Amino acid sequence: MATTTTKTETLVGKRIKRREDPRLITGTATYVDDIQMPGMHHACIVRSPHGAAKIKSINIKPALEFPGVAAVFSGKDTEKVGPVPCGASLPGLRVPHHHILAMDRVYFLGHPVAVVVASDRYIARDAAEAVEVEYEPLPAVTDVEKAIAPGAPAVHPEWSDNIAFNYHQDGGDIEKAFKEADVVVKQRITSQRLIPTAMETRGVVAEWLAGDRALTLHSSTQIPHLLRTLVAQMLGLEENRVRVATPEVGGGFGSKLNVYAEEALMGFVAMKIGKPVKWIESRRENFQCTIHGRGHVDYYEIAAKRDGTVLGIKLKLIQDLGAYHQLLTPVIPTLSVLMMPGLYKCQNIRADIVGVFTNAVPTDAYRGAGRPEATHGIERMMDVLAVELKMDPVDVRRKNFISSDAFPFATATGLMYDSGNYAAPLDKALEVVGYTKLREEQKKARAEGRLMGIGLSTYGEICAIGPSPATPAGGWESATVKIEPSGTVTVMTGCSPHGQGEETTFAQVAADELGVGLDDVLVVHGDTAVVQYGIGTFGSRGTAIGGTAMYYAIQELKEKIKKYGGLLLGSDDVSFVNGACVDNKTGKSVPLAQIAAASYRAMKLPPNTEPGLVATYFWEPPNFTFPFGAHIVVTEVDKDTGAIAIKRYVACDDSGNILNPMIVEGQVHGGVVQGLGQALWEQAVYDDNGQLITGELMDYAVPKASNLPWIETSHTVTPSPVNPLGVKGVGEAGTIGCSPAIVNSVVDALSPLGVRHIDMPMTPEKIWNLVQQGGKA
Amino acid sequence: MTRTITLTLNGKKRTDTVEPRLLLIHYLRETAGLTGPHIGCETSLCGACTVHVDGKAIKSCTMFAVQADGRQVLTIEGLAADGKLDPMQEAFWSEHGLQCGFCTPGMIMTAKQIVQRNPNPTDEEIRDGIEGNLCRCTGYQNIVKAVKAAAAAKA
Numbered sequence: 001m002a003t004t005t006t007k008t009e010t011l012v013g014k015r016i017k018r019r020e021d022p023r024l025i026t027g028t029a030t031y032v033d034d035i036q037m038p039g040m041h042h043a044c045i046v047r048s049p050h051g052a053a054k055i056k057s058i059n060i061k062p063a064l065e066f067p068g069v070a071a072v073f074s075g076k077d078t079e080k081v082g083p084v085p086c087g088a089s090l091p092g093l094r095v096p097h098h099h100i101l102a103m104d105r106v107y108f109l110g111h112p113v114a115v116v117v118a119s120d121r122y123i124a125r126d127a128a129e130a131v132e133v134e135y136e137p138l139p140a141v142t143d144v145e146k147a148i149a150p151g152a153p154a155v156h157p158e159w160s161d162n163i164a165f166n167y168h169q170d171g172g173d174i175e176k177a178f179k180e181a182d183v184v185v186k187q188r189i190t191s192q193r194l195i196p197t198a199m200e201t202r203g204v205v206a207e208w209l210a211g212d213r214a215l216t217l218h219s220s221t222q223i224p225h226l227l228r229t230l231v232a233q234m235l236g237l238e239e240n241r242v243r244v245a246t247p248e249v250g251g252g253f254g255s256k257l258n259v260y261a262e263e264a265l266m267g268f269v270a271m272k273i274g275k276p277v278k279w280i281e282s283r284r285e286n287f288q289c290t291i292h293g294r295g296h297v298d299y300y301e302i303a304a305k306r307d308g309t310v311l312g313i314k315l316k317l318i319q320d321l322g323a324y325h326q327l328l329t330p331v332i333p334t335l336s337v338l339m340m341p342g343l344y345k346c347q348n349i350r351a352d353i354v355g356v357f358t359n360a361v362p363t364d365a366y367r368g369a370g371r372p373e374a375t376h377g378i379e380r381m382m383d384v385l386a387v388e389l390k391m392d393p394v395d396v397r398r399k400n401f402i403s404s405d406a407f408p409f410a411t412a413t414g415l416m417y418d419s420g421n422y423a424a425p426l427d428k429a430l431e432v433v434g435y436t437k438l439r440e441e442q443k444k445a446r447a448e449g450r451l452m453g454i455g456l457s458t459y460g461e462i463c464a465i466g467p468s469p470a471t472p473a474g475g476w477e478s479a480t481v482k483i484e485p486s487g488t489v490t491v492m493t494g495c496s497p498h499g500q501g502e503e504t505t506f507a508q509v510a511a512d513e514l515g516v517g518l519d520d521v522l523v524v525h526g527d528t529a530v531v532q533y534g535i536g537t538f539g540s541r542g543t544a545i546g547g548t549a550m551y552y553a554i555q556e557l558k559e560k561i562k563k564y565g566g567l568l569l570g571s572d573d574v575s576f577v578n579g580a581c582v583d584n585k586t587g588k589s590v591p592l593a594q595i596a597a598a599s600y601r602a603m604k605l606p607p608n609t610e611p612g613l614v615a616t617y618f619w620e621p622p623n624f625t626f627p628f629g630a631h632i633v634v635t636e637v638d639k640d641t642g643a644i645a646i647k648r649y650v651a652c653d654d655s656g657n658i659l660n661p662m663i664v665e666g667q668v669h670g671g672v673v674q675g676l677g678q679a680l681w682e683q684a685v686y687d688d689n690g691q692l693i694t695g696e697l698m699d700y701a702v703p704k705a706s707n708l709p710w711i712e713t714s715h716t717v718t719p720s721p722v723n724p725l726g727v728k729g730v731g732e733a734g735t736i737g738c739s740p741a742i743v744n745s746v747v748d749a750l751s752p753l754g755v756r757h758i759d760m761p762m763t764p765e766k767i768w769n770l771v772q773q774g775g776k777a
Numbered sequence: 778m779t780r781t782i783t784l785t786l787n788g789k790k791r792t793d794t795v796e797p798r799l800l801l802i803h804y805l806r807e808t809a810g811l812t813g814p815h816i817g818c819e820t821s822l823c824g825a826c827t828v829h830v831d832g833k834a835i836k837s838c839t840m841f842a843v844q845a846d847g848r849q850v851l852t853i854e855g856l857a858a859d860g861k862l863d864p865m866q867e868a869f870w871s872e873h874g875l876q877c878g879f880c881t882p883g884m885i886m887t888a889k890q891i892v893q894r895n896p897n898p899t900d901e902e903i904r905d906g907i908e909g910n911l912c913r914c915t916g917y918q919n920i921v922k923a924v925k926a927a928a929a930a931k932a
Contacts, residue, residue, distance in 0.1 A: 017870055024878030025866040025885065027813020027853035034812035122798070199817050199825060199879040199913050250815070250879030251913050283818040499877030499914050662873045666919060670876060673916030697822035697911070705904040705917040734916075 011508040011518060015662040018504045019518070029248040032203040032220045033280045040205070041070055043269060043279040044124035045262065046114040046131045047288065048106035051140035051359040051690010052153070055104050055113065059132040063116050066127040070273050074114040075101040081268055082234035084261050086325035087472035090334070093165045096156050096357075098324045100234070100261040100268070106135070107155060107323035108359050109690050110288030112261055117269055117277060140359035140690035144297055144320040147356050155323055155357040164321055164355040165330060169337050171412030172348035177312025181303035185384045190759045191296040191373040193320060193684035194677075195694070196366045197702050200250020201281035202290055204263055206270035215267050216243045222256045223536035224496050226473055227263060228528050234264040235271070242267075246526030249498030253674070254365035255290050256498070257538040258327045262289075287695055292684050293366020295320030296333070296373045302381050303348075308391050308399040312348035315340055315377065319355045322362035328369075328472065329362050330355050335370030335462065338413045342378040343422045343460045343628055344400035349412045359690040365538065367674055368732045371461045372739060379457040379740030380757065383747065387756060393744065394430065397458050398423065408721075415462070417626045418728075424716040425652035426458050429630040432714060433650040438634060446752060451637040451771075452647075453749025456630060457740040463655075463729030464625040464722065465539030476620040477541065478534045479550035481510065481557055483613035485600040487593025489514060489521045494534015495546035496526045500731060501663045502542050506550055508659055509725065513554045515579025516592065532616055540729030543659065545621050548723040553617035560613060563606035564595045625720045625728040629653035631672070631741040637749045642768025644680065644746055646709035651737060653713070656720040656728035664730050665713050671734020672711050677703045679739045683761050701761075750775060782846040786811075787855030795842045802826045804842035805852060813853035813882040817911070824910030827883035828852045834890040836909075853882035856889075865889050865927040874923035876914035884910045888924045897928055 023029040060072040084098040102113050114131050118124035139153040146152055147162040155162050178184065205218040215237060221227050224244040232239040249256065262279055269277045281290065301314040319333040337351040382400075386393040402409050404421040411417060438454050445452035468475040478494035491510055495502060507521040514521075525531060537546075558576050565581025566574045573584045580589040595613075598604075602611035634648040651668055658664050681701035685693040694700040719726030739760065746762055747755055753775030758766070770776075783792040786809055793808055805811045805828065817825035819838050826838040829851040856863040865885050868874065875881040884907065891898055891906035898906065903924045904917070912920060 018873065020878070021870045021875065024875055024881050025853075025862070025869050026857055027811070027882045029878060030812070031815065031879065033816065034806070036807075121803075122796070197913055199823065199877065199911060200815070201817070248879075249877065251877040253913070280816075283820065283823075501876070666873050666876060666915060669916035669918045670914045671916075674913070696820060697818050698820065702911055702913065703916075704908050704911065705921065706901075706908045708904070708917060710900075711916065711918055 010512045012512050012659050014660065016504055016508055016518065016660055018501050019507060020501065020503045031200055031248045031250055032205060032218050035205045035218055035247065037205070037207060037276040040276040040278055041117050041119055041273060042121035042124045043266065043277050044116050044128040045112050046116065046128050046133065047285070048102065048109060048111040048113055050106060050135055050137050051109050051142065052138040053106050053135035054138060055102060055106065056134040056136055058114060060114065062130040062132060063127040066118065066123055066130065068119040068123040069116060069127045070119065071117045072114060072131065073101070073269065075099060075103045078265065078268055079103065081264055084324065085230050085259055085327060086329065087327045088325065088329065088331040090165050090167055090330055093330055094159060096324055100265050108361050109692050110285065110361065115265060115269060117273060140688070142358050142360050142686035142688065142690055144295065144318050144356050144358060147358050148318070148354060155359055162357040164357050167334060167353040169351045169413065174312050174314065174348045174350040177348035178303045181311050182306040183388055184301060184303050185381065185388050186301045187381060187384050187757055189298045189300060189377050189380055189757065191294045191298070191376055192760055193295040193363065194293045194366060194682050195287050195684050195700055196253045196255035196290065196293055198251030198253055198255055201283060201286040202256065202260065202262065203280040204266040205276060205278045206266035207276040208270040208274065210274060214241045215270065216245060217263060217267060218245045218247055219263055220249050220256055221246055222252045222496055222498060222538050224526055224528050225494065225533050226536060227259055230259045231264050231267055235267050243529045245529065246496050252498050253367040254293065254369055254538060257365050257536065258291060283697060284695055287700065288692055289361055291326050291362055291364035292322070293363060294373060295363040298373070298377050300377055300381050302385055304385055306389065308385070308389055308396045310344055310346040310400050313340055313346055315351045317351065317353045319353060320358050320360070320363055321355050322358055322360045324362050326362040326364045329364045331472065332363065332365060332370045336374040338415055339371045339374035339462060340378060340413060341411055342375060343402060343458055345402045346400065347412045360686050367671065367735045369539070371732065372736045375457065375459045375461070375736045376740045379459065380743060383744045384756060387751065393456060397426070416623055418623055418720050418722050419718050420626065420628055421716065421718050422458060422628055425628065425654050426630040428714055428716060429632050429650050429652040432652065432712060433632045433634065433648055451639060451749040453635045453637070453745040454632070455741050455743065455745025455748050456632045457737055457744065458630045459737040460626055460628040461732060461736045462624045463540035463627055464544035464621055465541050466624045467621050474535055476535065476618050477545040477549045478532050478616065478618045479546065479553045480532050480614065480616040481550060481553040483557065483592065483596045485597050487520070487596045489516060491521060491523045491550055492531045493523060493525050493546045493550060494531060495537045495542045497537045497542055500537060500542055501660065502546070505543055505659045505663060506547055509547060509551060510554060513551065514592065540731040544625050544723055544727050544729045545619060547725055547727065549617050549619035551724055552619055553615040556615040556617065557613055560609065561592065561595055563609050564599050565590055567604060567606045568595060568598055621722060623722045625656065625722050627653065627655040627728040627730065627733055629733060629737050631737040633742045633745040635742065635745040635749055637746065637767060639771050642764035642771060644762060644767060648712070649709040650712045651734065652716065653730065653733050653737070654716045654718050655730040655733060657717060657726035658715065659727065667730045668713050668734040669711050671732060672738045673703050673708060675735045675738025676708065676742060679742045679760050679762060681761050681763065780843050782843055784845045784847065785849045787851060797841065797843050799842045801837040801840040801842050801845055805837060811852050811854050815879055815882060817879065824887060825880050825883045827886040827910065829886060834887050853885060864930045868923040868927035868930065872919050872923035872926055874915060874920045880910060880912045884912060884920060888927065891924060892928045892931065896931065898924065
């Protein structure tokens with residue numbers, strides 16, 4: 001990375017303890033539910049208990065009789081509020097009008113029907129129970145394949161079938177590839193609906209200042225500025241009169257990369273009652289009404305030569321959209337198509353997506369958003385092919401890897417992979433796990449009748465989302481860097497982190513670049529009244545795009561610092577080194593604090609130079625970044641119980657340059673465990689009437705500490721040429737690499753029984769049944 | 778209908794008049810203004826609301842404030858003495874045992890209890906001990922490391 005700084009001790013690359021932690025470990029951070037305001041009221045939302053029903057009548061009178069209830073609103077009151085926005089556009093996309101409160105019909109369990117506002121949260125809940133809604137239940141459909149079968153009930157009566165869109169993509173010559181193939185392998189692979197389950201549910205505090213016509217929304221969101229733009233539109237307010245202030249956010253994983261009905265609804269309520277109002281989602285509501293992830297049924301076909309060379313990949317992808325489009329719902333499966341060839345050089349693809357409405361909460365971006373599904377597909381298929389050809393799964397992958405000298409590499413799906421050395425993390429992971437020896441052990445285990453499995457995935461992903469033309473709302477990011485008159489540094493980033501540690505990693509870069517101490521840098525984010533317009537934190541973009549915007553703002557500042565330094569030193573030949581300007585002829589220097597003071601005091605200005613040291617940079621990335629890696633999992637299946645014991649979990653990831661290894665490892669750990677959650681336990685289950693069977697944490701199995709393996713992490717480093725930091729992004733890598741590796745491992749364990757594929761989650765019941773039935777599901 | 782309760786909260790005695798149905802977590806957060814303990818599920822499953830009552834880690838979302846009458850309650854805010862972090866807080870910080878931080882106050886209170894009961898816990902004992910506290914960010918690995926480090930620091 002180009003830098004003029006020659007500080008002896010740099011911070012980038014070090015395990016620096018996080019600067020956000022002191023407030024978090026002492027319980028003094030402010031999350032949205034911690035906000036109190038004078039006169040603040042509480043909202044409770046009345047929601048549909050049916051998956052599909054007509055609303056015959058709503059009687060709010062009993063609720064209004066509760067002492068302390070200020071107001072009750074239903075759909076007819078909020079009819080003029082604009083619809084919950086869908087930011088995606090696809091040819092022929094059917095977009096149902098998504099009112100913030102249901103009108104005459106409900107489309108999914110938990111669909112908001114009315115809102116009760118009271119002086120106390122207990123009273124609001126009591127009164128919400130008293131709202132009388134008469135429903136006429138209708139047939140529902142929640143299974144995505146049943147929803148496209150003839151005769152299925154129409155989720156939206158304005159259309160005769162449930163197909164929201166068809167999307168087709170071709171690359172190369174798929175017909176020729178299949179004609180020339182020695183073998184064709186086919187497999188149906190599902191990627192089940194998941195519930196993101198951020199530990200902090202969603203919440204909003206809305207405050208309306210009638211005299212100023214100004215609305216402030218405190219919301220637990222990943223995208224404060226986009227939320228402000230869209231809520232202003234929904235409520236018909238001027239954008240500059242709406243402020244979104246993001247407090248501490250207790251996890252998002254994509255579920256807070258959205259604009260929800262409740263965010264506009266709280267603005268509406270605050271404007272109506274003239275008092276601040278708070279709504280905090282219960283966990284039950286979070287499961288029913290915050291977006292779900294995944295929801296794929298995929299049909300894969302792979303054409304290959306007998307030596308393992310993949311010639312062509314066909315995918316029919318059926319996406320469960322739920323009842324509506326949230327912000328990005330329909331585009332998520334298109335990301336799966338982009339990622340379909342994985343790390344392999346195959347140039348012939350065909351993909352057909354069918355987007356399907358169901359009577360369920362919408363799906364949208366959940367950690368990985370389309371890429372875990374695609375990676376699960378291709379990495380499972382590589383193993384299916386290996387079994388068919390009686391090849392080692394490692395050899396099949398090596399046979400097809402894009403070679404390290406072929407970058408930048410144009411994929412059949414229209415991407416340009418930036419840099420890669422795919423064999424490097426695979427070699428390292430194989431070495432760490434002791435692959436050859438393990439295969440020997442496996443032979444022994446099998447001879448003893450034990451079911452031991454070794455599985456791997458060599459994954460790739462799309463990070464740093466993304467160049468603006470490839471995104472629905474701008475893919476750049478912004479930063480303002482201010483050197484204050486005292487010489488301390490304030491960075492305002494358009495990203496809005498919620499656990500990623502950007503207050504630390506960004507400060508590391510800024511401190512190195514400006515030659516100041518870590519404690520001299522403050523990183524500010526999340527409040528639209530303070531921070532210039534930004535896009536947000538999602539799609540592993542924070543450091544790669546937001547960090548780069550900051551880097552370029554600092555480079556602009558350095559030029560200005562040198563001008564002021566030259567003025568103070570009386571020299572036209574100065575460098576900025578280690579936090580000071582140095583006269584290259586005399587060696588005399590002047591420190592940054594003195595330069596900053598002089599720039600604001602402005603007794604004298606350098607030619608054509610303004611006072612002050614502030615720079616704002618909006619950086620448009622020229623491309624995505626493409627991290628990769630290899631995960632290897634060793635398992636043993638208990639024949640008697642169906643339990644899967646994970647004996648080893650080895651992850652070798654390449655996310656480009658690493659700013660803070662401690663934070664990168666933490667991201668991998670968390671990502672892997674979310675992948676294990678999907679592979680082993682988690683599944684959002686609706687019954688045929690649209691009831692959510694997994695409606696609480698009691699029934700939806702997020703991973704607990706006691707049933708997890710020790711994750712052995714390591715890295716290779718292939719810098720990205722896309723940005724000057726050489727970083728790629730790591731937030732989603734663990735999740736993407738994980739699920740195929742463990743499923744491949746368990747399939748390998750059960751392969752002596754003839755098992756070729758297992759759909760997730762691989763619950764003990766499912767595995768036990770497979771074992772009992774000799775491998776036949 | 779209300780009742781008057783007196784309890785010792787983070788070492789200080791206080792008296793409040795509360796509704797009998799008021800949950801301890803709401804009393805702590807809204808009456809006493811201690812927003813360190815969080816609400817993650819309201820059903821005793823996630824552990825974000827964990828505090829100590831008479832020295833035992835409990836989930837304050839399924840206990841009434843009136844049940845704390847006459848008892849000692851310790852929250853995350855009461856751990857650091859004279860501005861000095863508790864060794865468990867230090868360990869969570871240095872081992873990167875948190876990301877979004879929402880589960881952290883409850884997790885630290887449970888972790889304190891584990892080490893109080895068993896000064897040298899194994900990895901497995903730590904994992905079993907924090908089973909009632911959910912974290913969606915860290916994958917728990919660095920939390921296990923932190924609890925071990927804190928136990929070692931005290932020994």
